[in-house]
Amino acid sequence: MPSSASSSPGDTAAAPPREPDLQAHFDRTIARDQRVEPRDWMPEGYRRTLIRQIAQHAHSEIIGMQPEGAWITRAPSLRRKAILFAKVQDEAGHGLYLYSAAETLGADRDDLTDRLIEGRQKYSSIFNYPTPTFADVGVIGWFVDGAAICNQVPLCRSSYGPYARAMVRVCKEESFHQRQGYELLRTMMTGTQAQRDMVQDAVDRWWWPSLMMFGPPDDDSPNSAQSMAWRIKRHSNDELRQKFVDMTVPQAEKLGVTLPDPELKWNEERGHHDFGTPDFSELMRVIKGDGPCNAERMARRRTAHEEGAWVREAAAAHAAKQARREEKERAA
Numbered sequence: 001m002p003s004s005a006s007s008s009p010g011d012t013a014a015a016p017p018r019e020p021d022l023q024a025h026f027d028r029t030i031a032r033d034q035r036v037e038p039r040d041w042m043p044e045g046y047r048r049t050l051i052r053q054i055a056q057h058a059h060s061e062i063i064g065m066q067p068e069g070a071w072i073t074r075a076p077s078l079r080r081k082a083i084l085f086a087k088v089q090d091e092a093g094h095g096l097y098l099y100s101a102a103e104t105l106g107a108d109r110d111d112l113t114d115r116l117i118e119g120r121q122k123y124s125s126i127f128n129y130p131t132p133t134f135a136d137v138g139v140i141g142w143f144v145d146g147a148a149i150c151n152q153v154p155l156c157r158s159s160y161g162p163y164a165r166a167m168v169r170v171c172k173e174e175s176f177h178q179r180q181g182y183e184l185l186r187t188m189m190t191g192t193q194a195q196r197d198m199v200q201d202a203v204d205r206w207w208w209p210s211l212m213m214f215g216p217p218d219d220d221s222p223n224s225a226q227s228m229a230w231r232i233k234r235h236s237n238d239e240l241r242q243k244f245v246d247m248t249v250p251q252a253e254k255l256g257v258t259l260p261d262p263e264l265k266w267n268e269e270r271g272h273h274d275f276g277t278p279d280f281s282e283l284m285r286v287i288k289g290d291g292p293c294n295a296e297r298m299a300r301r302r303t304a305h306e307e308g309a310w311v312r313e314a315a316a317a318h319a320a321k322q323a324r325r326e327e328k329e330r331a332a
């Protein structure tokens, strides 16, 4: 693992280092592919970009519990219920690691939650689509968690230490999520014609929104270049989208479903699949709040926050009581 950059400027010198020295040290850390750690000096833009990206990622994990969570009480067997429960619970855990990673940059957890529930900070557009059948649970695992893996594996080498380390564990769990989705679909595909139709219908509805998860095309993605220069991000949106398509096509063939894109075909020369262009105006609409389930997702999150107020109050009262007790013991 690359060594940390936390040992030099700021820690030892009697006279504080000047900003150009700190900037030069930061630039060297990035150039050498070393990690930036919480106590290291970093440019304000780097800190702000990371807080925004990590917070949006955390919000996506938490909101992402809803579309599948809706099926926990209706799962068709005890086994499916247990798997789904574990998966949705993992997503809560991912949210918590990520909020903690944002806190190492000086962000305040309550403030991030407020930004989410007041609609001032975004989450992934994909979670604004409905889950009308149980096949949606399988397709979300296969496509959405699969896309998350494409996005997140390179983040394990992100330049910011706490984010990169959180991603290592998250990616292991995402890989279980993808497999449980695919395994569920394989089971349904060996069932009745109605079940096979249900799978194909879910594939048709989720394919294009899943391709949109990688964000706008590179030419339209102004922040990407800076994020890549800072090595927060390692691959462009279009590179990751291509990787996802190449990974998914053989899986679809094996499963026996058709991906709803007439332009999809192998390009021998490029060594990749060619594919159609997602409707990016739909992506923009959904990001701006006008997707099929935006209002429902936000209302549910707000209610959960309000209903959880007593838990937060009880935890704070308990912590205060414990602090008083420790204080008393120290004084005795």
Ligand SMILES: [Fe+2]
Binding pocket: 061, 090, 091, 094, 148, 170, 174
């Ligand atoms: Fe996750």
Ligand SMILES: [Fe+2]
Binding pocket: 091, 145, 148, 173, 174, 177
């Ligand atoms: Fe996941």
